[in-house]
Amino acid sequence: MTTIRQLAVESLTHLMAGGQERLAVDDDARSILRSWMLQSRRGGQLVETAAPATPEMSVEEKLALLRNRAEHWKPARRLGTLRDTMVFATGNPHARLMLVGEAPGFDEERLGEPFVGRAGQLLNKILTAMGLSREEVYISNVCKFRPDMGPEQGTANRPPTAEEIAACLPLILAEIRAIRPACIVCLGGSSAKALLSSDASVSSMRGRWLDCQGVPVRVTYHPSYLLRNEALSARRSVWEDMLAAMEKLGMPISERQKRYFLPS
Ligand code: URA
Numbered sequence: 001m002t003t004i005r006q007l008a009v010e011s012l013t014h015l016m017a018g019g020q021e022r023l024a025v026d027d028d029a030r031s032i033l034r035s036w037m038l039q040s041r042r043g044g045q046l047v048e049t050a051a052p053a054t055p056e057m058s059v060e061e062k063l064a065l066l067r068n069r070a071e072h073w074k075p076a077r078r079l080g081t082l083r084d085t086m087v088f089a090t091g092n093p094h095a096r097l098m099l100v101g102e103a104p105g106f107d108e109e110r111l112g113e114p115f116v117g118r119a120g121q122l123l124n125k126i127l128t129a130m131g132l133s134r135e136e137v138y139i140s141n142v143c144k145f146r147p148d149m150g151p152e153q154g155t156a157n158r159p160p161t162a163e164e165i166a167a168c169l170p171l172i173l174a175e176i177r178a179i180r181p182a183c184i185v186c187l188g189g190s191s192a193k194a195l196l197s198s199d200a201s202v203s204s205m206r207g208r209w210l211d212c213q214g215v216p217v218r219v220t221y222h223p224s225y226l227l228r229n230e231a232l233s234a235r236r237s238v239w240e241d242m243l244a245a246m247e248k249l250g251m252p253i254s255e256r257q258k259r260y261f262l263p264s
Contacts (some may be wrong), residue, residue, distance in 0.1 A: 007031040009040065033236055051233070059093040060126055062178035066171060070144050075167040082145035085109045089140035089175060097132065098215075098247050099123070100172060102145035102190040103164075105157035112138050119223040126223070129260065130242055131251065138179055143168045144196040165194050174211055183248045185241065187220030206241060209248075218245050236261035 012023070033080030057065070067088045076082055087104035090113045099115075115123050124134060145159040145168070149218040160168075172195070176184065186192040189202045196219070198205065205219040220241035226234055239261050246253055 007129060036121040044234055046089075059178055063089075063093050063175065066174055066178065070168075070171050073144070073168065073171060075144075075170075076145055076164070076222075077168055081148055081161070082143070083109065083148045085112065085146065086144050087112055087114055087141065087146070088144060088205055089138060090114055091134060091138040093138065093179060095136060095138035095179065097137045097140045097245060098176065098179060098183040098189045099137060099187055100183045100184060100195060101139070101141045101187040103141050103157075103160045104146045106146070107157040109146040113222075114141050122223040122226060126238065126242060128245055129239075129257070138175075138181065140172060140175055142172050142191050144171060159190060167191060169194055173213060176215055183214060183245055184212060184217045185245050186217060186219045188225065189219075192217075206237065211243075216248060218248075230262055232263060 039251050070088055071086050073086070085104075088110050101119075104114060105117055105119075107120070108114055111160065114120070122140075127134060127137065142165050145164075147160045147164060148159045149156055149158055176195075184195065186205075188194055192202060193199060195207065195217060197211050200222055202219055206221075210217045210219065217239050220238050221234065223238075226238060232238060243253060246257075
């Protein structure tokens with residue numbers, strides 16, 4: 001039987017997934033919420049909020065807590081359409097640049113780390129061209145579980161549905177609040193749509209600074225798009241988005257870097 005408490009948690013999770021962080025509550029509601037919180041602290045059922053961190057915690061502590069929350073994240077597990085292994089994030093908790101992709105695939109699920117397959121290798125090359133390493137930036141996904149395709153799935157992957165992304169969204173929003181990077185690059189449409197609460201295409205969101213929870217966001221094509229489309233113009237588009245991020249980060253940009261992927 002669904003309890004009022006479960007319904008309330010689900011509806012609060014849904015509001016958070018839509019980007020809402022504050023809610024006016026009257027005194028009665030506040031005292032009920034407080035009693036649930038106390039109950040959960042005493043070992044009762046966990047209330048599904050991705051914002052358990054307190055301001056005095058270090059970024060590492062906040063991320064460790066979030067990783068644990070993600071592992072047991074009921075809104076995602078309850079869907080029954082995502083696979084079991086949770087793939088959290090990788091990189092530097094104090095990174096100034098955060099890169100956010102879509103969802104883990106076969107390779108990421110096997111190794112437990114985002115962007116370690118072909119798309120990840122291309123991302124590593126892009127970072128190297130920027131003068132950065134994977135260890136210096138923070139890399140995560142909007143969906144923390146590989147979308148399930150049934151017993152015959154093998155190495156195949158599918159993009160997460162809007163529902164699967166909405167279920168995981170509070171986690172990445174909490175990661176952003178914990179890290180507070182100087183800027184975020186959304187890799188592909190799923191990430192951009194989720195973080196910017198938008199239905200627009202990648203091409204229409206590119207080329208300007210947008211905002212997620214007060215953090216400047218640049219949208220670019222997913223590395224796997226570049227693996228499918230080897231046109232110089234596509235590589236140049238992604239490179240221009242990365243140059244914009246480098247500029248935002250105050251990184252030096254050489255004349256050579258400025259000219260990468262321009263027709264000779
Ligand atoms: N594609 C993504 O969006 N994320 C990964 O972690 C791997 C591939």
